[in-house]
Amino acid sequence: MLPDVSSYPLRNPAFLRLLAFRVSITFSYQIMAVVVGWHIYQITRDPLSLGLIGLAEVIPYFCMALFAGYAVDHYSRRMFGVLASIVLVINALVLAAIAAGWLWHESESSLYIYISIACVGFARAFIGPSYSALFALVLPRQQFARAASIGSSVLQTGLVLGPAIGGGMIAWAGISAAYCSSAVFALVAVAAMLSLKVRQPPATDSTPVFASISQGLRFVFNNQVMLGAQALDMFAVLFGGAVAMLPMFIHDVFNHGPEGLGILRAAPAVGAIATGIWLTHHPVNRHAGRILLMAVAGFGLSIIAFALSGSFWLAAFLLLISGICDGVSVIVRTTIMQLVTPDEMRGRVSAINGIFIGSSNELGAFESGMAARLLGLVPSVIFGGAMTIAVVGAVAKFAPRLRRLNMRDLH
Numbered sequence: 001m002l003p004d005v006s007s008y009p010l011r012n013p014a015f016l017r018l019l020a021f022r023v024s025i026t027f028s029y030q031i032m033a034v035v036v037g038w039h040i041y042q043i044t045r046d047p048l049s050l051g052l053i054g055l056a057e058v059i060p061y062f063c064m065a066l067f068a069g070y071a072v073d074h075y076s077r078r079m080f081g082v083l084a085s086i087v088l089v090i091n092a093l094v095l096a097a098i099a100a101g102w103l104w105h106e107s108e109s110s111l112y113i114y115i116s117i118a119c120v121g122f123a124r125a126f127i128g129p130s131y132s133a134l135f136a137l138v139l140p141r142q143q144f145a146r147a148a149s150i151g152s153s154v155l156q157t158g159l160v161l162g163p164a165i166g167g168g169m170i171a172w173a174g175i176s177a178a179y180c181s182s183a184v185f186a187l188v189a190v191a192a193m194l195s196l197k198v199r200q201p202p203a204t205d206s207t208p209v210f211a212s213i214s215q216g217l218r219f220v221f222n223n224q225v226m227l228g229a230q231a232l233d234m235f236a237v238l239f240g241g242a243v244a245m246l247p248m249f250i251h252d253v254f255n256h257g258p259e260g261l262g263i264l265r266a267a268p269a270v271g272a273i274a275t276g277i278w279l280t281h282h283p284v285n286r287h288a289g290r291i292l293l294m295a296v297a298g299f300g301l302s303i304i305a306f307a308l309s310g311s312f313w314l315a316a317f318l319l320l321i322s323g324i325c326d327g328v329s330v331i332v333r334t335t336i337m338q339l340v341t342p343d344e345m346r347g348r349v350s351a352i353n354g355i356f357i358g359s360s361n362e363l364g365a366f367e368s369g370m371a372a373r374l375l376g377l378v379p380s381v382i383f384g385g386a387m388t389i390a391v392v393g394a395v396a397k398f399a400p401r402l403r404r405l406n407m408r409d410l411h
Contacts, residue, residue: 030162069351167262271323
């Protein structure tokens with residue numbers, strides 16, 4: 001039997017442009033994240049300063065996310081993606097100027113770096129809702145599961161190559177040049193989004209902004225499957241944030257340079273890419289809830305093993321395993337969100353998902369920095385992995401519908 005070509009999202013030009021936007025903006029942000037971490041630690045040599053990067057981003061992200069979701073549902077989904085990308089361009093260039101010493105002396109620059117990262121947090125609040133809403137506009141529903149796997153693979157490609165490019169640029173061309181490369185990728189994202197032609201249905205909901213946001217919150221919190229999946233991922237990322245401490249591991253444990261940082265930052269995404277490719281051809285359907293729970297538990301175990309490894313290449317392998325587990329979690333959760341969410345609420349639901357998941361990355365970085373200062377580097381990462389496993393147990397108990405979920409039940 002010949003395959004049904006209509007089931008292949010990569011034959012859709014609009015989806016390809018959306019993927020180009022996603023990978024470019026991911027390159028930009030990941031390069032910036034690696035370079036900022038290296039830059040700040042070079043200035044301060046303080047693990048808490050790495051955690052403060054996450055806090056500087058998550059506060060404005062958290063404050064803006066729900067309003068961003070409302071705006072995407074009611075106005076141009078495409079133009080918000082464009083504007084967010086432009087903000088990343090400007091911030092990358094500002095950080096490049098700071099690194100070059102054109103604006104402030106290095107000893108005075110930390111505050112301004114944090115302010116620039118806060119602006120990135122505002123911009124990122126719009127990126128997820130824009131992508132999620134456009135995803136549903138350019139694809140038919142029967143392609144959602146396969147497209148979610150492809151989108152995850154593309155995202156993880158950015159997570160692999162972005163840190164590698166960032167670390168390589170620091171080593172070979174310097175911090176300012178690395179920031180400039182982030183700006184270039186953000187410009188590519190602007191071009192990809194401007195080239196995307198979609199017809200957005202007119203907004204018919206005249207509900208006031210706060211009431212509209214409340215509708216989105218009630219939808220998520222009244223759906224046990226979606227709430228359980230998002231809470232599972234949120235707490236796993238919150239407590240399993242070992243990646244934020246990688247500059248400290250590189251300096252103090254493995255004694256490698258910025259190239260080593262790029263390798264370790266890329267390792268989880270290599271595993272996630274392999275997972276995404278596999279799940280593109282073998283989508284999760286039966287026992288999706290159990291697979292999700294086992295994947296997150298595996299993530300926690302691999303983080304504990306990473307902390308105990310003591311060897312650079314063993315650590316890279318364990319981070320790759322964590323990426324495989326995380327890749328399963330991301331694809332299953334994304335598919336659940338796309339299948340469950342009504343079209344008219346995709347911006348708001350994606351924004352709420354961003355608060356659960358996106359903000360937990362930065363809060364996890366802050367938690368990791370505080371825990372590393374209080375407990376020490378290795379014990380803090382072991383603690384985070386153990387808490388991740390405990391969260392899996394709690395969700396399995398209190399969200400039985402998620403535990404018993406088969407994906408076909410959502411179609």
